[in-house]
Amino acid sequence: MHLNEKKLLMGNEAIALGAIEAGVQVVTGYPGTPSTEALETIIRYSGSCGIYTEWSSNEKVALETAVGAAYSGAKALVTMKQVGLNVASDPLMSLTYIGVKGALVLLVADDPGPHSSQTEQDTRAFGHFANIPVLDPASPQEAYELTKLAFELSHEFEVPVILRTTTRVSHGCGDVAVAEGEPLPVQADWEGFVKERRWTIFPRLTAERHPWLEGVQVQLSERFSGLPYNSISGNGKIGIMASGVSALYAKEAVEAVRGFEELFTLFRVGTVYPFPEKAALSFLKGIEKLVVIEELDPYLEEQALQLIGKAHLPVDVYGKKNGFFPVSGEYSVDLVVDGINRVLERLGESVRLSHAVPAVSREELPPLPVRAPTLCAGCMHRTVFYAFKQAGKQFKKESEVDTIFSGDIGCYTLGNAHPLNMVDTCLCMGAGVSIAGGLSRTNPGAKHVAFIGDSTFFHSGIPAVVNAVYNGANITLAVLDNRTTAMTGHQPHPGIGVTALGSASKAIDIATLVRSCGVEFVKAVDVESLAACIEAAREALEFEGPSAVVFKGRCVGITKSVSRCTIDPETCTGCGFCVKQLGCPALALPAGEDKPIIQNSCSGCGLCAEICPSGAIRVEGIKQEVKQEVKQEVKQEVKR
Amino acid sequence: MKYDILIAGVGGQGVVLASRMLALAAMKAGYHVSTAETIGMSQREGSVSSHIRIGEDVSGSLIPAGQADLLLGLEPAETVRNIPFLKKAGKAIVNTHAVPPASKPPGSPEYDPEALLSFLKASCPGLLCLDFTELAEEAGTYKAANVAMLGAAAGAGTLPFSEEALQAVLEAEIPEKYRAVNRKAFEIARDRISGL
Numbered sequence: 027m028h029l030n031e032k033k034l035l036m037g038n039e040a041i042a043l044g045a046i047e048a049g050v051q052v053v054t055g056y057p058g059t060p061s062t063e064a065l066e067t068i069i070r071y072s073g074s075c076g077i078y079t080e081w082s083s084n085e086k087v088a089l090e091t092a093v094g095a096a097y098s099g100a101k102a103l104v105t106m107k108q109v110g111l112n113v114a115s116d117p118l119m120s121l122t123y124i125g126v127k128g129a130l131v132l133l134v135a136d137d138p139g140p141h142s143s144q145t146e147q148d149t150r151a152f153g154h155f156a157n158i159p160v161l162d163p164a165s166p167q168e169a170y171e172l173t174k175l176a177f178e179l180s181h182e183f184e185v186p187v188i189l190r191t192t193t194r195v196s197h198g199c200g201d202v203a204v205a206e207g208e209p210l211p212v213q214a215d216w217e218g219f220v221k222e223r224r225w226t227i228f229p230r231l232t233a234e235r236h237p238w239l240e241g242v243q244v245q246l247s248e249r250f251s252g253l254p255y256n257s258i259s260g261n262g263k264i265g266i267m268a269s270g271v272s273a274l275y276a277k278e279a280v281e282a283v284r285g286f287e288e289l290f291t292l293f294r295v296g297t298v299y300p301f302p303e304k305a306a307l308s309f310l311k312g313i314e315k316l317v318v319i320e321e322l323d324p325y326l327e328e329q330a331l332q333l334i335g336k337a338h339l340p341v342d343v344y345g346k347k348n349g350f351f352p353v354s355g356e357y358s359v360d361l362v363v364d365g366i367n368r369v370l371e372r373l374g375e376s377v378r379l380s381h382a383v384p385a386v387s388r389e390e391l392p393p394l395p396v397r398a399p400t401l402c403a404g405c406m407h408r409t410v411f412y413a414f415k416q417a418g419k420q421f422k423k424e425s426e427v428d429t430i431f432s433g434d435i436g437c438y439t440l441g442n443a444h445p446l447n448m449v450d451t452c453l454c455m456g457a458g459v460s461i462a463g464g465l466s467r468t469n470p471g472a473k474h475v476a477f478i479g480d481s482t483f484f485h486s487g488i489p490a491v492v493n494a495v496y497n498g499a500n501i502t503l504a505v506l507d508n509r510t511t512a513m514t515g516h517q518p519h520p521g522i523g524v525t526a527l528g529s530a531s532k533a534i535d536i537a538t539l540v541r542s543c544g545v546e547f548v549k550a551v552d553v554e555s556l557a558a559c560i561e562a563a564r565e566a567l568e569f570e571g572p573s574a575v576v577f578k579g580r581c582v583g584i585t586k587s588v589s590r591c592t593i594d595p596e597t598c599t600g601c602g603f604c605v606k607q608l609g610c611p612a613l614a615l616p617a618g619e620d621k622p623i624i625q626n627s628c629s630g631c632g633l634c635a636e637i638c639p640s641g642a643i644r645v646e647g648i649k650q651e652v653k654q655e656v657k658q659e660v661k662q663e664v665k666r
Numbered sequence: 667m668k669y670d671i672l673i674a675g676v677g678g679q680g681v682v683l684a685s686r687m688l689a690l691a692a693m694k695a696g697y698h699v700s701t702a703e704t705i706g707m708s709q710r711e712g713s714v715s716s717h718i719r720i721g722e723d724v725s726g727s728l729i730p731a732g733q734a735d736l737l738l739g740l741e742p743a744e745t746v747r748n749i750p751f752l753k754k755a756g757k758a759i760v761n762t763h764a765v766p767p768a769s770k771p772p773g774s775p776e777y778d779p780e781a782l783l784s785f786l787k788a789s790c791p792g793l794l795c796l797d798f799t800e801l802a803e804e805a806g807t808y809k810a811a812n813v814a815m816l817g818a819a820a821g822a823g824t825l826p827f828s829e830e831a832l833q834a835v836l837e838a839e840i841p842e843k844y845r846a847v848n849r850k851a852f853e854i855a856r857d858r859i860s861g862l
Contacts, residue, residue: 034689167724198701198702198727199685199689199700200700200724274724274725274726275726278725358728359730363730381732382732384732384754385732385758385790386749388750391747392785394775396773399712400712400769403711443771444771609768614766617776618778625765625766627678
C-alpha cells in the first residue's frame with residue numbers, strides 16, 4: 027500500500043474511489059448534476075474490481091435495487107442529486123425503520139446557487155427529518171475519507187448513511203492522497219438473503235423499530251463527537267461554526283487577520299447529523315459569541331441554538347436567523363468576510379476582515395452581453411420547438427385556439443429561452459405530462475402539449491401517460507428522443523438498448539409503449555425534416571384525446587458532424603430572420619455587420635437553411651451515417 | 667506560496683481541460699490544488715469559468731474577488747465579466763476572437779468586442795492580447811485555442827511551475843491523435859507571447 031499516492035480527482039471521482047476501497051459491490055443511480063460522475067467513475071472500474079453497476083430508470087428504483095442488495099449483506103452505493111432524493115424518499119423513509127445488513131450509502135449532491143437544479147433544498151435537513159446520518163465533506167480529500175467512513179458506519183449500525191456534497195465539492199477537483207494507485211477488486215461474496223421477519227414492514231414492526239432508530243441517533247452523536255472530522259482550532263472568544271466548503275471559506279477569511287487564533291475559535295463540523303453534541307458543547311463552553319456559517323438551511327444554527335438553550339449557555343448566536351448571513355445562494359470567501367464584519371461591528375470590535383483589491387471592481391464594468399445557456403447549435407430540440415411553434419400558430423389562425431406548452435427537466439428546458447419561448451411550465455421530472463392534463467381540465471378551450479425527453483419519459487413520464495389515457499385528458503405528448511440522457515453528460519437509458527456498462531440490453535420502444543398504454547394517435551417522425559415535424563405536430567394537435575409524437579434524432583453532443591451551413595452573401599438579404607427566429611448559437615449578427623455569420627459551432631443541421639426566406643443558406647456535406655440510422659428507426663416505427 | 671488562476675470563456679471552448687492541465691502541473695510541482703468548474707446547464711453555450719487555486723494549504727475552490735494572479739480569457743466579453751477576480755497588478759491574457767451570443771434577449775446590451783478590448787487594455791496594464799483562435803487554426807484546429815493560451819501563459823513566464831512540467835502534462839493527458847496539433851498551438855503561442 028502506497029499511502030501517499032496523489033491523484034487529481036474531482037470530488038465525485040474521489041467518492042467513487044473511496045467507495046471501491048470500502049468494498050462496494052453494488053452501485054445504482056440516476057444521473058443528476060452535480061452527482062453524475064461518481065457512478066460514471068465506478069463504471070470505469072466495474073470490470074476490473076467486480077462491481078455490479080447500473081443506471082436505474084429513476085432514483086426510487088435505484089434506491090430499492092440497492093436496498094435489495096444490502097438486505098443480502100452486500101455493500102451498496104446509490105447516487106443522485108438532491109431532487110433525486112425526493113423521488114427516492116418513499117422507500118427511504120420506510121427503510122430507515124428497517125435498516126440494512128451489509129451497508130447502504132447514498133451520495134446526495136446539493137446545489138447551492140442553484141447552478142443546475144430546480145431547488146435549493148438542504149439534504150442535511152432531510153437527514154434530520156428521516157433520521158439518517160449525514161456526512162458533509164469540504165473537499166475532494168474529505169469526500170474520499172468520509173465515503174469510507176459512511177460505509178463503516180452503515181455496516182456497524184445497520185442503517186443507511188447519506189454522504190452529502192455540494193456542487194463545489196462534487197464538481198471541484200483537488201489533489202487526493204489515495205491508498206491505492208489502481209483500485210483493487212472488491213470482495214466477491216456476501217451473505218445472501220436470509221428470510222427474517224425484519225424485512226417486511228408492518229405497523230407493528232415500525233412501532234418496535236422506532237425506539238431502536240432513535241437510540242441509534244444517540245449512539246451516533248456520541249461516536250461523531252470523537253471523530254477528527256469535527257475539529258476545533260484557535261482559542262478566541264468569537265466562535266465560528268461551519269460545515270462543508272463554508273468551513274474552508276471561513277478559515278480563509280479569518281486567517282488573513284494577524285493573530286486570528288486569539289480572537290476566533292473555528293469549529294468545523296464534518297458529521298452534521300446526528301449533531302455531535304458533546305464536541306459542540308466543549309466548543310461552545312469556550313466561547314462568548316457564536317457565528318454560524320453554512321450554505322442553504324440554518325441547520326447548524328438551529329442545532330446550536332437548541333444546545334445553547336438546553337445547556338443554559340450565555341452565548342449569542344449570529345447567523346441566518348438574525349440577518350447576518352444570506353438565507354440562500356452559494357457562499358464565497360467575500361460573502362463570509364462581509365458577514366463576519368457585520369458581526370464584528372455589532373460586537374463593537376475594532377478589527378475588520380478585508381477584501382482583496384481587484385484590478386477592476388464589479389461596479390466599474392461596462393455593460394456586457396447576456397450569455398444565457400442555450401440549446402446547442404444543431405440540437406434536434408430546436409427543430410421540434412420551432413415546429414410546434416409554427417403548428418400552434420397555424421392552429422390559432424384557423425381555429426382561434428391557443429396552445430399551452432409544458433416543459434420538463436433536461437436540456438430541452440432551455441426551450442424556454444428567447445427567441446423560442448416554448449416552455450410555459452416546468453416543475454420537476456415527469457411533471458409536464460400531468461400538468462398538461464391538469465391544465466386541460468381548467469383550460470378546455472386551449473390545446474395542451476407536454477414536451478418530455480426520452481430519459482425523463484422513462485424516469486417518471488409513464489405513470490402520467492397512463493393517467494392521461496385512463497382519465498381521457500386531451501393532451502399531446504411530444505417526446506424529444508435524442509437517444510441519450512444529454513444534460514448530465516450522455517448516459518444511456520432504457521430506450522437505447524445499452525446498459526451503463528455498455529453491454530447490449532433490450533431497447534424499450536417509446537412509441538410502442540405509449541401505444542400499449544392506450545394512446546390512439548402515435549406517430550414517430552425524423553427531425554431531419556422540419557416540414558414533417560410541423561405536419562406531425564399539427565395532426566397531433568387536431569386529434570381529440572391523448573396523442574403522442576415521438577421525434578427521433580441524435581444529440582449533437584455525441585455525434586460527429588461532417589456538414590456545415592454556409593450563407594451565400596449574394597443571395598442573403600440581411601433580413602436576420604434566421605437569427606431572430608432560432609436563437610442558434612452558431613448564428614450571429616455581429617454589431618456593425620448587415621448580414622448574419624455562421625460560426626465554428628455549426629453542425630450543419632440545416633434548420634436555418636429550411637427557414638431562410640431567400641434561400642441563401644446551404645448545407646455542405648451530409649451526416650450520412652447518422653441520418654441513415656434514424657431513418658431506419660422511423661421506418662420500423664411506421665411499419666408497426 | 668499561493669497562486670490563483672481564473673480561466674474564462676464560453677461553453678465548448680475547453681475551459682475545463684485547460685484548468686485540469688494547470689492543476690496537474692501544479693501538483694507535479696508539489697503544491698495542493700483545488701479547482702472549481704462550470705459543469706451542467708451553463709455549459710450549453712453559456713458563460714463558463716474555472717478557478718484554479720495553487721498553494722501550500724488546501725483552500726475552498728472559489729477565488730475571492732481581486733485575488734487571481736492570472737486571468738486567461740478565451741473570449742473578450744467573458745474576460746471582462748471575470749476581471750473583478752483579477753488582483754491589482756495581476757496578469758491577464760486575452761483571446762481577441764469574439765464569440766457573439768446566440769440571441770439578444772430584450773434588454774441585453776449590444777456586443778461590441780472592440781470596445782471591450784479597449785476597456786481591458788485601459789484597465790489592465792501589461793494585458794497580453796492575441797487572436798488565439800486564429801493562431802490555433804494556423805496550428806491545425808481552432809479548437810486548440812485553450813492549449814494555445816496555456817502556451818501563452820508559459821511564454822509570459824508567470825506560472826508557479828516550469829514550462830516543462832506543463833508540457834509533460836499535456837503530452838501525458840492529450841490523446842495521441844490530437845497531441846501534435848496541440849503541441850504546435852502551445853509552442854506558437856508561447857513564442858509569440860514571449861516575443862511581445
